[in-house]
Amino acid sequence: MNRTLVTGGTRGIGAATALRLARDGHDLVLGYTRDDRAAEETRLAVEDAGAHCVLVRTDLTEPEGVDRLFECAGDLTGVVNNAGATLHLGPLAETPPDVVAATVDLNLTAALLVARAAVRALGTSYGGSGGVLVNVSSGAATLGSPGEYVQYAAAKAGVDALTVGLAQEVAGEGIRVVGVAPGIVRTTIHADAGEPGRVERVGPLVPLGRAGEPHEVADAISWLMSDEASYVTGTTLRVAGGR
Template sequence: MAGWTVVTGGSRGIGAAVVRRLAASGRDVVVGYRRDREAAEARARDARAADVHAAVLQVDVADPASVDALFDEAESFGPVVGVVANAGAATVTGRLEDVPVEAVRRDLDVLVLGTLLTLRRGVPALRRAGGGAMVAISSGAATLGSPGEFVHYAAAKAAVDTMVLGLGRELAEDGIRVNAVAPGLVETGFHLDPDRPARIAPTVPMRRVGEPHEIAAAVAWLLSADASYTTATTLRVAGGR
């Protein structure tokens, strides 16, 4: 399907891998970012090298006006047929009783409200395009709970799974599919403890850390026509964990 795909948090980590994968498959992409414009511009240059169109737009996904502006500008380029709600936050770790409430609130604003606002605003955009697909990035933490690390993050990702379930069913007759990918332990700069991947890897049945491109492949499949009968579903990509 010709048109643009909006990727929030597209400047680094899983988001950057998604941008690369979508560009390689011929999709025009909007690289949404919050702070690091230089990294976002680099992702857009890489995408253009794959002979697709790419644009860089700043967005604060927890701000409804900012999300509206993102989609308004994206639609000015052409029809938006895909959305990847990838922007995330995990700024505090530890036992829930010890983490500052304001830090938890900031994370939940991005993880829950930000994902909800992105998907919500994506609906009219995709409807105007005649249909399409949206993918939210969840986490294997949603079913593991992440005790002693970030219970609030796990709870937020469980909320994302519920959003996808409800919205996917809500839009099933409208030609708009809504799914999620739940990564497990992945090698990105997202970990507050840089030693965490090596520490957790032995608990993964496949005995290794995942790579961002492995998550991006699942996202690309869910956006593609190959997943035409898949909606309201969370696809776990977690090495068996």
């Protein structure tokens, strides 16, 4: 039986991924930091899909929070390293230093700590049975996001480097490390950063002419975690409508 941990697993792309994996036969452990109502709604949806679900509320920007999450998770076969946020919209010169630091802490440092813990949970030399780590990056990592959130793009570029390097480092541990890079997707990340209408503004500029939906990213993650992708590691799949 597959047992997968999804960080940021109760809203947006994380919630869609949890539901898709539940339908694929995974039991779920969902990490989150706030919004108990959304967490409970996601848990019920996952259980309605036939999976067992554990919720763990914790702060991944604290090393102790990462440790607690994995302690609660138990034995795992996969990890989706998804938690992240843009936190702010605007030019870098107009972004407060504490926001820059918080963005890097959440989107890169926490992702590194989750990846570290995932290797210790999955790696055969640590007593694990191997598995898959999916790092959720962003199309911003290669576009740079000028005028919007350069600091977020830089952090996500670090996540792409993490995927490449760690995949080679842990191939002998029975772990595949892969990434997915969403483009503009219809989630609350935009409203949370201060622009609720960003999807409507940016979506039509994508070559496919629209924003993506969370389930479209979840479908890519599902494939990357499946045996159909058994020879895929060290690469990031772009799910960005051609942008």
